[in-house]
Amino acid sequence: MxxxxxxxxxxxxxxxxxxxxxxxxxxxxxxxxxxxxxxxxxxxxxxxxxxxxxxxxxxxxxxxxxxxxxxxxxxxxxxxxxxxxxxxxxxxxxxxxxxxxxxxxxxxxxxxxxxxxxxxxxxxxxxxxxxxxxxxxxxxxxxxxxxxxxxxxxxxxxxxxxxxxxxxxxxxxxxxxxxxxxxxGPHHYMKDAISNKSERFFATEYIREQAFHCLDQELPYELAVTIDEFKEFNVNKEEARKAFISASIIVNRPSQRAIVIGRQGSVIKKIGTSARKKIEAMVGGPVRLNLHVKVAPKWFNNNKLLEEIGLPRATDSRRVWRQR
Ligand SMILES: Nc1nc2c(ncn2[C@@H]2O[C@H](COP(=O)(O)OP(=O)(O)OP(=O)(O)O)[C@@H](O)[C@H]2O)c(=O)[nH]1
Ligand SMILES: [Mg+2]
CATH class of the missing domain: 3.40.50.300 (P-loop containing nucleotide triphosphate hydrolases)
Known part of the structure; x- marks a missing residue:
């Protein structure tokens, strides 16, 4: 357009x-x-x-x-x-x-x-x-x-x-x-646009980013984030915008669920607090963020979930390397 x-x-x-x-x-x-x-x-x-x-x-x-x-x-x-x-x-x-x-x-x-x-x-x-x-x-x-x-x-x-x-x-x-x-030639984006992705997309990115920061070793690769609910309040009003977000952190194994939650919920709390701050900066107002951890074995081979996180099927085969 x-x-x-x-x-x-x-x-x-x-x-x-x-x-x-x-x-x-x-x-x-x-x-x-x-x-x-x-x-x-x-x-x-x-x-x-x-x-x-x-x-x-x-x-x-x-x-x-x-x-x-x-x-x-x-x-x-x-x-x-x-x-x-x-x-x-x-x-x-x-x-x-x-x-x-x-x-x-x-x-x-x-x-x-x-x-x-x-x-x-x-x-x-x-x-x-x-x-x-x-x-x-x-x-x-x-x-x-x-x-x-x-x-x-x-x-x-x-x-x-x-x-x-x-x-x-x-x-x-x-x-x-x-x-x-x-x-x-003409510009493709409105003057104040910064991306073609929604705040919902960036909310999942920031939750995953903070999970990557808070967790060690291999676990981050076995982790995905989905948004279950994203409600906004005061859009186009004089008052500050507010948002309520409920999101799931998906892991591969039950033991990983325990790691993401941490002792007495300490790890998930840390992920939630730092992700919320980034989302609040994006939304420009207070955000309530509820995080849940779900186990979905081998989710990274699960077509439905991969499509849900915006990754449609690939069509590739690999090239051969010829040294010149
Ligand atoms: N010192 C230094 N660190 C950098 C520079 N560019 C990136 N980094 C660091 O390199 C790491 C990876 O940066 P990313 O921007 O996430 O790299 P990426 O290519 O987007 O990675 P993927 O999304 O995983 O493919 C982070 O720790 C960055 O802070 C740089 O110019 N100098
Ligand atoms: Mg990158």
Missing amino acids: LLTDQHPHNKSIVAGILGVPNVGKSTLINYLLGFDLSAVTHKAQTTRNQFHCVLTIDHTEIILVDTPGVHKTTQEMNKRLNQQARDGVESVDVNLLLMDLTKDLGKQFQEFFLNFNSEIGKTWVIFTKKDLLSLEKLATLDLPGAFTKFQEVIPSLEKFYVISAKDGSDVHLLTGDLCDIAQE
């Missing part, structure tokens, strides 16, 4: 954010937006659904598509995460392929290439987390050489940037270039 009443100098661009898990895709989006919209944790596979985030610089609308990290997988849910990444960048103007400078670049590139398994158009490589490296270490990485090797495998890689999404260094070079190649 295009909006009417557009400024004559309006421009727009859609950029897909890609990479293996945990490289900092959502962190870069949050840096660009100027606030923490997308869920970020130090654990891999935080993002599970692709979605749009919108920022406007002067008259240029930049639509950033956050995607789940592309990775090797056999599990039904993880196949669907890779599919989300492919769907997310299907008709973008440019892809930003993020690579974590603190990890082996060749391995990351190979993991991405083998499991993305789809043609990839115009792409810029973004080497990120440079704040974690000394200048000496950075120089030893020979980034131009690595980029040239990657380009031999994916010829649509055009150029590379070296940034930090944490302290924002050199991110302006990227946004400047995105604005430069944006096409003249």
